[in-house]
Amino acid sequence: MKQNNMLAMILAGGRGTRLFDLTKNNAKPAVYFGGKYRIIDFPLSNCANSNIDVVGVLTQYESVQLNAYAGAGQRWGLDTRGSGVYVLPPREKEGTKFDVYQGTADAINQNIDFIDRFDPEYVLILSGDHIYKMDYADMLSCHKANNADCTIAVLPVPMKEASRFGIMNCDETGRIIEFEEKPAQPKSNLASMGIYIFNWKALRKELIADAQVEGSAHDFGKNIIPSFLEQGKNLMSYKFEGYWKDVGTIDSLWEANMDLLEKNNELNLDDPNWKIYTEDVPALPHYVSSTGSVEHCYINQGAIIRGNAKDSVLFNHVTIEEGADVQQAVLMPGVHVGEGAKVYRAIVAEGVKIDAGAVVGSLDNKEIALISKRVKKGE
């Protein structure tokens, strides 16, 4: 807190139903990405790199794994005195009815006491669903320079896709004059990234008021932002340029992984000035045996390749046996591909075994196969 007087709250309660079995017993922010990371490593590392000391992680759906993971703040360097990662599932409180988080705004509302304890000037609201690198400290300087009540990060998207997003219509100074959720006729292509900086006092007041509104969805996009606009508050946009991906579907998760295979890819996870931190799993470096071959792959330590791997992302402790062929695939930690098995255009979930001789997916398939259970030969 002493660093910039801004506290971050990560909304990590989403179910991520479009990721199917990957989020069956696991919250979406804890889903694996990029050979060694989990999605939530990105907002957490961004916070650490932006000199934010205190991060609240609001969890709800299947939060056990996420709680265990995010609670260890030292992974992101968020463990000095006065800093920390606080996992905040819904809890029973004196004088109020215990209830789950009803919406994104309600999740913050239920934790006003937590935020007040740190007495921040600003609160940064993030979602735990996106892959991107962003300097929130720079966003905060803009927020201060504009003397804004709220600053919303926006991303220019192709005009033809704009109707899929929450669109911000701004004037020439960047001030937001209108917000439209998934407009049929978009007037601008600036999509909200779900990243907000609020003056805490203003937000606090609004949250308390919104909690009393009958029929409110208690949602930032649907209620809080429109209400701020209505009150004529100063809402500013902060234009983000760079890699940003919502990995909410199997296809987009697969694509984002494949993006890493490009030389000088935009995300660049190897930037020494903006490292993405994660759990370190003890393992030897990855090993390619004399029978193995690799071509155009992204491979984490602990993987053993005795077969063929091409155009793929391999996590720690993946084993590809002799004669197996893996192409255009994402193999999550501990996946075992048996001798002679074939895995094409697929995401294989953590720990899944593909038996010897089994065939998964096809190079001709347009869709990406999600494999979350053991596959036997002939299946």
Place this chain on the structure above:
Amino acid sequence: MCNALGIITYNGLNVYVQGLQEYRPIAGFNFLGRYRLVDFPISNMTNSGIDEIQVFIKGNPRPLIDHIGDGRQYNINSKHGSLDLIPYYNEEGRGNPEFAPDVESYYNNINQIEDNTNDYVIIAPVNMIYTANYKDLLQQHIESGAEISILYQNVDDAKEKYINCDVLQMNRQKGVLKIEQNLGNYKTRALSLQTYILSKELFIQLVKEARKVSSMYWFKDIVNDHCVDMDIRAINYRGNVYCINDLRSYFESNLALLEESQMKQFSKDSWPIYTRTSDTAPAIYLKGGSASGSFIANGCQISGSVKNSIIGRGSVIGKGAKIENCVIMSDVVIGEDAVLKNVIIDKHSKVLKKKELIGNAEDPLYIGRRENV
């Protein structure tokens, strides 16, 4: 929990690894692309339940201070455990630090050792890489009734290897008769793993005694003196040992572990080898990049072909480059179309101008740290 203080110690002048040792003590040598040698004895100790460990080093402490840090990566309890890095320090400025025996370092730190609440000490060197459960060995030591136990392994290539390393002479009951240096006269010898198990009380007594005998006495010298009047026994170690005592053995130990049967010992879930993470991204194979029979660490960019080699963290292998039988440390850059065989390349070096570097399997070519070739 294991009722022993762990001591990891430096080697005598009988061990010298040309090139590498100019830049760092042996404990800090890079190994298998992502480790430093000191990770192996520390991991053995913490996996054995020893959580108070003192690492004695001589020479430039910087790489080790940086690497060990607060020791959290070794899975030591942050409250009742401790991992202390103790660089050699000569208060009076007398003597030549180069010759300072391990005993002098132990003696300088004797108060800390005396205050330690464990009843035993287990001493391990940094240049012998093996995996051993010290808890079991301590039990064996206590049950045997011996005053000192020393770990050893029979080797049958002592004529060419392990030159100047400690070897044991034993009677049939494995009582140690003598500790001597391997001068390469015999094929078969009992190689000392320089791993000693004894009570803390006896350890302190021997350290004090050794100081009185000679300022040049190493711990093994005083143990050797007592072979006649103490019950000193050897314990046979059955796993694989990688002894690093010169440049060739450093090179061969790295490459030997490219055999799957040998690397298994160091990749067990139940016996992890801990090290400091550098938070680098996974390795990437770009167009034209390939590997076979090799370890490739994270953060590497491979655009050339790598065969039977170890590539350290964050190294870049250029387009068309051919690497065979090489040990390449961290953050090395190999330029386009370079051909390397039997070469050791130290950290942060660049091979950009020279297109061919060929060493000998028995006598590998060594390129120093931060050199441009």
